[in-house]
Ligand code: FES
């Protein structure tokens with residue numbers, strides 16, 4: 001049902017700074033997260049091994065977590081180090097709870113739900129976080145009542161912008177946005193995902209571009225999306241002077257600076273098979289920082305449009321589970337990513 005041996009985004013780092021314990025569900029497993037005294041995030045199964053009470057109803061004591069049912073205390077490695085009912089007696093090694101590798105990088109916490117020995121931090125996708133690099137981004141998130149694979153499909157097929165986002169990105173001009181669906185794209189297989197690139201030549205510049213680049217009402221857009229296993233999106237959007245496309249291949253303009261650029265990183269984390277958390281950060285170059293709030297608002301509006309469509313789509317799927325989907329020639333990226341994910345899930349099931 002899920003690919004387990006990979007890093008999933010557990011949340012933006014700042015989300016773990018307010019409450020001592022944060023209860024979350026990832027891949028249908030209940031997890032409790034807390035910060036140890038040195039600030040390191042600890043993730044444990046949210047289930048005491050004694051009588052199965054939730055540890056998220058417990059209390060952080062230094063680096064440890066105490067279950068507040070009968071008081072068993074667990075260290076950051078999940079080992080019970082105190083049973084109040086057996087004072088002075090050594091605690092058996094079997095009295096322990098499962099812990100999960102967690103690493104904070106790029107302004108986010110990443111959790112590994114598979115075999116801990118395979119959790120190499122270098123495998124964390126090389127996204128750029130909200131406070132990194134040349135971008136000025138604000139983070140956000142939303143819950144979507146749909147299977148994660150529908151979100152992955154959505155991010156791999158941006159032609160839906162023409163219809164789903166006709167009122168947000170399309171600013172209500174459906175006759176113009178409809179053209180977006182017909183723009184050719186180039187799909188490339190990456191080691192751990194799929195890249196889709198497209199050019200929109202001589203396109204109408206959005207109002208905020210015309211505002212910061214006076215006289216630039218028509219521009220060439222280049223959009224590159226990498227969707228990495230298990231559902232991490234890196235979106236680079238660059239704007240060049242109109243006519244630039246004539247000097248380049250579909251792979252972008254090597255060595256030529258765009259006149260404007262936007263970036264977004266997004267992460268799809270399954271809560272369970274029918275609910276998904278959608279994390280996102282997006283924004284412009286740092287020199288146009290004043291636009292970042294506008295980006296977040298526009299993103300939130302657009303992602304709510306996605307949510308409405310995906311939740312409606314999930315309802316149709318649930319009503320008619322025996323009806324399969326159809327792959328058109330244009331669905332190459334979607335089909336390749338799904339087959340990569342299915343191959344990984346099959347591999348993991350065989351190994352178990
Ligand atoms: S259920 Fe946790 S100590 Fe008993």
Ligand SMILES: [Fe+2]
Pocket residue numbers: 154160161164165302303306
């Ligand atoms: Fe969308």
